[in-house]
Amino acid sequence: MDKQAGPPANHRSIFWISVLALFTAALANSIRAGAAGALKTSLLDPIDAQHSGAMIGTVLGNSFLGFALSLLVISPLLDRFGAKKVILFAAACFIVGPALVLMSANAGGSVYTMLNIAMIIWGFGWGATEASINPITATIYPNDKTGKLNTLHAWWPAGIVAGGLLSVLFFKQLNLSWQVLIALPIIPGIVLALWTLRHEFPKTESTAQGVTFSEMMAEPFKRPTFWTFFAIMFLTASAELAPGAWVDVTLTETVGFSGILVLVYVSAIMFVMRHFAGALDHKFSDMGLLWFSTIPAAIGLYLLSTANSAVTALVAATFWAFGVCFMWPTMLAAVSRRFPRSGPWGIGLIGFAGALAIRFVLPKLGEIYDNAKLVKAGSKEALDALQSGTPEMHSVLAYAAETSFQTIAIIPVVLFVIFGLVWFFERNRNTK
Template sequence: MASQPQPAINRSAIYWISVLALFTAALANAVRAGAAGAMKADLLDPIDAIHSGEMIGTVLGNSFLGFALSLLVISPLLDRFGAKKVILFAAFCFVVGPALVLASAGTGGAIYAVLNVAMVLWGFGWGATEASINPVIATLYPDDKTGKLNALHAWWPAGIIVGGLLSVLFFRQLDLDWRLLVALPIIPGLALAVWAMRHTFPQTESTVAGVSFNEMMAEPFKRPTFWIFFAIMFLTASAELAPGAWVDVTLTETVGFSGILVLVYVSAIMFVMRHFAGALEHRFSDMGLLWFTTVPAAIGLYLLSTATSAATALFAATFWAFGVCFMWPTMLAAVARRFPKSGPWGIGLVGFAGALAIRFVLPQLGAIYDQAKLARAGGAEALAALQPGTPEMHGVLAYAAETSFQTVAVIPVVLFFVFGAVWFFERGKNTR
């Protein structure tokens, strides 16, 4: 029998479906962060007021756990499942995850367990999104991987902007119930499912090239240099995403300006700049572009540690934004270009490294922050005696923020030498 003709791929539609999926994942991240305090007060304080802070931290952390696990499992099986089914699974998670959070209040003593399950499932949606859209876009635009992946990932900060502003609007202006905010990502989740069902998705680049499943799985282990990029991704995510999750905890108390609004400002810069990544990469190469960005990233993180007002915080955040805006998508493109046989598995592995960074670096930042508070105050009893809002407490928190940001500012300094070394050794080689 003659083979059936393959359905035509609407490249533009697939790109914008990918945009909607990533935007929804980012919106959900911002909404979870924005509603965390209200969820803690409404759902967890009545259960265990003493440990409710630790409990909400665990709940939020489980979304990153779901992200990491689904990314690791789905990536090598993407072409077996089909990218369309994976996107539909992501849409399912974007709907059911927040729905479970909303339903948790009616589960009695199981509230904490239901919240944890809800966050893992919500994180699955994020992981399924990253596992599918990155290799699909790399396949659809083989000659402009860096440019298109950066343009796609510009919609991550766009989702953070919308979610961050809505959080401020809901809680600080309109005084609305936190459940309305948590329910918002259900709307784009449903739209994503309806839109994705109408289109055919391509197979990934490695499958089209005839690379077998076993070859794809073996590629990172046959080429040890792959693990250099795995380690680099751990560091780049630590410089970008970990401080992004940390600014609200630290800056709100120390500069008299909402840390969420600082993150919104940074995200706006990232949204614009990522659309210029393709032209910059063609001028400098991907490693050259990443090497240049480490300098403003280090300067920005250090200046955030010394910020004492809204103006100085925004000035520092500008440097940081210009430094980290290209890191995540350019790293994905760099791996797709250098290790094409690794296919979605290779891209998924480096994304998994980024997820691990968020999971492990944030608690370390918190520990450094807490230790600095104790050291500055003169011990646990002295810290407990300080009243919120006093100059003494402000000085303690400012010192803790300074210490934590100065610690993470070391990471882009390390990356300066790492990217420089890779760029130097690759000179003259065709890595485009």
């Protein structure tokens, strides 16, 4: 098979279509987080108030399950399906997912089941997006993978900012229903579909270089070090995305303003910082950049657990933002650089690890949060007797938030050791 001589003539359009797809996925993710409290109160508290924290954690986590499943299935078959069809599928999921959430309000006793199905389908769109845009970007910019993947993924926090601000505007200023907010991602989903229809997409880098399907599938298993990165991504995603989906449920009660604004602030920092990733990668290497990132990430997550005002929340969020801003795209670039013959399958497996982590971490955070509420209240009966908005309930929820964030703050500490070891061994090997 002939190698590609260079990027296709429409590579800029392809890149911006990829940006829109990721922006839409992020907008949806932020809106889900922003509407989580309203969904919990309106749909899940009437069913089971004691376990509604774990239930909303499971609902939110199922978007990550859909993400993980579609990423795993689509990634190795990307060139067989064609990136164009995959992005069109993603656009369809961005339309169908929120539509089903809207319908769940009238689902009666099946509301919990329908919410979970809706979130899985919505997550399919996110997974299809990541399965296509990451290998395509690595293909059209082969000499600047870390820089361009970070630039692309800068639009993830941009979508988070947009969704977070819209959540605050709709709920706090305009006093609109959660249904209006949930419906918003349908609009960019339609635009994405129409724009994608106008363009053709290239084959991925590994296919263009003549790597066969069986060789691509076998590559991660022929090189066991690949699975080190799989395990690392499980942890990095837990440090970045799980707290982002959890802030509205927890911090709103502890810092005096909507927790989603913390996510907006963090995402704004990430949007700016990811544009500098290429230069930092050249200076420190991808592993060095990731190793440095774990320190502010750990400090930030711990400080979020103790935040009790707007000022302390923003200080904590600043540390956390600087810590996690490079993690996801740099991990993707690191794998593409070290295992190029694994192609979209290798990148997809790493994304799958990240998504799978969140699917398990979010419900676990919900359980920790619910258990902490019971511990602080003293008993189920005492918890049920507390009234929303009272100082006693505020104390219970603040303790639960502190406990859940302190638990997840352990993860960057573990990553500090792992990234340091990988960086050390790779530097020693390259100097011999």
